[in-house]
Amino acid sequence: MLVANYRTGRVPRAVRSAQLLELADQLFAERGFHAASMDELARRAGVSKPVIYDHFGSKEQLFATCVRRTGEALADRVAKAVREESDPRERLRAGSIAYFRFLQDQLRAWIVLFDGEDARDTRFATEASRIRRRQSDLMIHLMAETSGTTPDHEGRPRLEAMTLAIAGAYESLSLWWHEHPEVPPEELADWLLDLIWPGLEQLNAQLATSS
Amino acid sequence: MLVANYRTGRVPRAVRSAQLLELADQLFAERGFHAASMDELARRAGVSKPVIYDHFGSKEQLFATCVRRTGEALADRVAKAVREESDPRERLRAGSIAYFRFLQDQLRAWIVLFDGEDARDTRFATEASRIRRRQSDLMIHLMAETSGTTPDHEGRPRLEAMTLAIAGAYESLSLWWHEHPEVPPEELADWLLDLIWPGLEQLNAQLATSS
DNA sequence: CATGGTAGGTTACTGATGGTAAGCAATCCA
C-alpha cells in the first residue's frame, strides 16, 4: 500500500527501506522467522540480497525492526484508548479492549511472534519481552497518572514485577483467544479485569501508603 | 550422571537414547536452540550424526522431547507441593513456591526456552505453550479438587482462559526474576498471590454457582 | 558540457548446518 509500484529499478534509499520493511512484514507473517528466507524477500522486492543487508545488517535486525514497529503501534493504540477514559477501572478496560482489537487486526503477525513453528528461537523472546516491557511501562505510567501517587523505592520493583506479570497474562490469553475467536474482545477484557482488578486496586493502595 | 561412560562404542538403543537426551539438554542450555548444532551434539556423544536422526527424527523433535521432559518435571513438583497443603490459598502458595524453586534450579534451561537469542523462533512457542497448558490444566484440576465443584459448560472456557492467563503471568514474572535474582521465591509467590487471589476466589464462586 | 564522485545495485561466491542414502560390522539366535 505504501509503495504502489515494486520493481521500479533504481529508487531512493528511504523508499527502498519502506518497501523492504513492508514486504518483510508480510513474509514473516506468512512463513514465520525461521522459514522466511532472505533470498525470497529479495526476489519479492525485485532486488538482490546485498541490498537488504545494506539496509538492515542481518536477518535478525530486520526482524527486530518489524517487531518493534508493531509493538509501538500497539502501545500507541492502547495509550490512546486509555486516555479517552477517566475512571481508573474504565481506563484499564478501554486499554484492554484496544489491545485485543489490535491483535484481531494484526493476528497473523502476532501469532508469528508468540506461537507457531518458530517460537523456539531465542531471538523471538527478546522482542516479545521488549513489547511486554513496553506495556508494563505504559501501565505503571498510567497508574501513576490516575492515582496521583508513585511507589517508594522499596515498592517499585514489586510494581514493575506485577505489571510485567499482567502483561504476560494478556499475552498468554491472546494465544488462547487464537483458538477461540468467537469470544468478543469486550468479554475477554471483562474476564481479565474481574480477575486482576481487585488485586490491582489493593496493590496500588498498599504501595501508595507505604511511602 | 545417568550414563557414566560415554564413547563406549556399541550400546543398546535405550541407553543411547538416554545419553543423547542428557547431552542435548546440556547443549541446548549452553547454546540455545539455534546455536546448538547437531554436529556438535554428535561429537560430544562420540557418535555420528545419523544416529541422532535415527533416534529423534529431527532437531526440532529432539528439542521438543527435551522441553517436554522439563515441563513434566515441573508439573510434577508443583503438583506434589500443592497436595501437601489443604487450605486453598495455602495450596496455591505452595505450588507457586515450588514453581519458582524449580526455575531457580533449572535456570539455564528455562531461559533458553523463554529468553535469549533464540526465542524468536516459532518452534519455541509451541513447546512453551504446551507447558503453560499443562500448568493451566493442573490448576483447574486442583481447583476442582479443592472446591468440590466444576464449572458448567458455559463457564468452562472462561476458567480455561483465566488459568492460562495466570500461567502466562507466572512465566513472565519468571523472566523479570531473572534480572532480580535477589528476590526470594516466597516473596515472588506472595506478590502474585496477593494480586490474583481475590479475583480467583470470586471467579471460582461465580462459576460454581452459575450451574 | 565534460567529468568525477557517490548512491544504488549486481554477480558470484563461501561457510555452516540440517538432513540423508547406502553400506558396514558387532552381536544374538537358531
Add this chain to the structure above:
DNA sequence: TGGATTGCTTACCATCAGTAACCTACCATG
C-alpha cells in the same frame, strides 16, 4: 557356524545467511 537384526559410519546434498568485488545511473561542479 551362519544369517538376520541392530547399531553405527562415511560421504554426501541442499539450503541459507552473509560477503567481496565490481558495475552503473545520476548529480553537482568547474
